[in-house]
Amino acid sequence: MPTRPWTKILHVGCTAAFVVVAVPTLSHMIAEGGAVKFIAMAGIAGVFAVAHLRVIGADRRIRELRNALEEASTDPLTGLPTRRTIDRWLAVGGERTVALLDVDDLHGINAAHGHAGGDLYLAAIAGHLRRVAEPGDLIARLGGDEFIVITSRLAHELADALTCAMTGTVKIGTSTVPVRMSAGICHHGDPRRALGCADLAMFTAKRLGGGIAHYDPDRDGVPLQAGVRPAVRQRDNRPTRRSVGGS
Incomplete structure (x- = not known):
């Protein structure tokens, strides 16, 4: 089943935000020795990662629910609607x-x-x-x-x-x-x-x-x-x- 448009947008958004904002900033913090700031930015990166995983989980759950509904509407023996x-x-x-x-x-x-x-x-x-x-x-x-x-x-x-x-x-x-x-x-x-x-x-x-x-x-x-x-x-x-x- 194709991924819903809104999940694609969130996938791209989370990934882009991490790559564009978090990665360069983390590299700079490490170079400057800003340990505290590094930890803070690592936390932000973790939030992006968790959000990304939740989007993936929500999309998977939608597919599971739709499959369950389709199975409930189809007779497994004959393949006919019920x-x-x-x-x-x-x-x-x-x-x-x-x-x-x-x-x-x-x-x-x-x-x-x-x-x-x-x-x-x-x-x-x-x-x-x-x-x-x-x-x-x-x-x-x-x-x-x-x-x-x-x-x-x-x-x-x-x-x-x-x-x-x-x-x-x-x-x-x-x-x-x-x-x-x-x-x-x-x-x-x-x-x-x-x-x-x-x-x-x-x-x-x-x-x-x-x-x-x-x-x-x-x-x-x-x-x-x-x-x-x-x-x-x-x-x-x-x-x-x-x-x-x-x-």
Whole structure:
């Protein structure tokens, strides 16, 4: 990370002050035998040195804090943004399409291939989603086996892209595992409201056996509150068929 401009100025200032003022003066004091003055000037030089070290330490601390913030905003497994970034995007008003995606039967994949295999599966799904993203889209991991897409594209355009991402396969060891996900999509003027509606549509997709479901208030109901999900949510068992719902 490049050094901040103000730290560069202080670096140069401290060094220049020491070289231009302290060094010639100290040499003169030694030549004239002014021991007391020499000690005083040595103290001044020490102050410059301490200030210089503090500037270096402050700059290093800034880099450490920025790195920590970046790590907190990035999922280490998939490399995708996390809830911190999602919340910022949801706070911005305007027409948005939100898709909420949930991996089907991740428990079964973990049981068959171990948790390392499950992690590989999640990381591969993140790659599938990245490949269908467009500039200006947010692809993020909401947590666990859930992903979110926020875009300015229309709902049917996003659905077409996600269909491509959800029809691939993942190689785990010697096994080829199909991508199995359920997704809910909603387009709304309030992104937080869109998230709540997409959540309900996603569970409709699970009940139908997987695939993509567009939000339908008559079928899916109304979210409790914009962007707030029920504390206890009914999850179906392993989906048995795939379908695409629309409204």
